[in-house]
Amino acid sequence: MSKVVIESVTRTDFGKGAARKIRRDGWVPAVVYGGSEPEAHISLPGHDLMMALKRAGVVLEVQIDGATVNTAPRQVQKDPVRGFLEHVDLMVLTDSEVRERLVVGAAVAKAEKAAVEAELDRVTVVMAVRELLDEGVNVDTAIAQAIAAVQEEQVAAAAAAASAAAAEDAAAATAEADAAPSAEGGDSGSGSE
Numbered sequence: 410m411s412k413v414v415i416e417s418v419t420r421t422d423f424g425k426g427a428a429r430k431i432r433r434d435g436w437v438p439a440v441v442y443g444g445s446e447p448e449a450h451i452s453l454p455g456h457d458l459m460m461a462l463k464r465a466g467v468v469l470e471v472q473i474d475g476a477t478v479n480t481a482p483r484q485v486q487k488d489p490v491r492g493f494l495e496h497v498d499l500m501v502l503t504d505s506e507v508r509e510r511l512v513v514g515a516a517v518a519k520a521e522k523a524a525v526e527a528e529l530d531r532v533t534v535v536m537a538v539r540e541l542l543d544e545g546v547n548v549d550t551a552i553a554q555a556i557a558a559v560q561e562e563q564v565a566a567a568a569a570a571a572s573a574a575a576a577e578d579a580a581a582a583t584a585e586a587d588a589a590p591s592a593e594g595g596d597s598g599s600g601s602e
Contacts, residue, residue, distance in 0.1 A: 411514035466514030
C-alpha cells in the first residue's frame with residue numbers, strides 16, 4: 410500500500426559542487442546503507458522522491474544498477490528556506506521489516522479514514538492506534554479501541570469545560586450578589602444620618 414518503485418542513477422562525483430549540480434538537474438543525492446551490500450551513492454528524481462516521502466511508512470523500492478533494494482528513509486535533509494530535498498539517507502529493509510511497515514502503513518491509512526468519519530483528530534487517533542499495534546492488538550480492534558478512547562477523552566474534556574464554565578458563572582453570580590447588598594447598605598447608612 411505504501412510501496413513506491415523509484416529509479417536511481419549511481420553517483421561517482423562527490424562533494425558540494427557535484428551535489429549542487431545534481432540538485433540543479435532535478436535530482437537528489439542519496440546514500441543507501443545497511444544489509445549485506447556496501448553503501449551505494451545514488452541520485453533519485455527529486456519530484457518523485459518528494460511525493461513518495463509524503464506517504465506514511467513508505468517503502469522505497471529503489472532500482473540500483475538493475476537490482477531492486479527495499480529501503481526506508483532514515484534521514485531527510487531539506488533546504489530550510491525553499492523546502493527542497495537536499496539529501497536522503499536510505500536504510501535497507503529485510504523482507505519482514507517491509508511487511509511490518511506495509512501493515513503499519515495500511516493501518517495508519519485506515520485509522521485516518523475512520524477518524525475523519527468519526528469527526529475526530531486524525532493525529533490523536535493514529536497515535537493511539539500505533540500504541541495499540543505495538544502492544545500486539547490487531548488492526549481493526551486497535552482502530553475501534555482508539556476511536557472509543559478518543560471519543561471518551563473528548564466527552565471528558567467537554568464535561569470538564571462545562572463544569573469550569575458553570576463554576577466561573579457561579580463565582581461571578583456570587584460576586585455580584587455580594588457587591589449588591591454592600592452598595593445598598595452603604596446608601597441606607599448615609600441616609601439615616
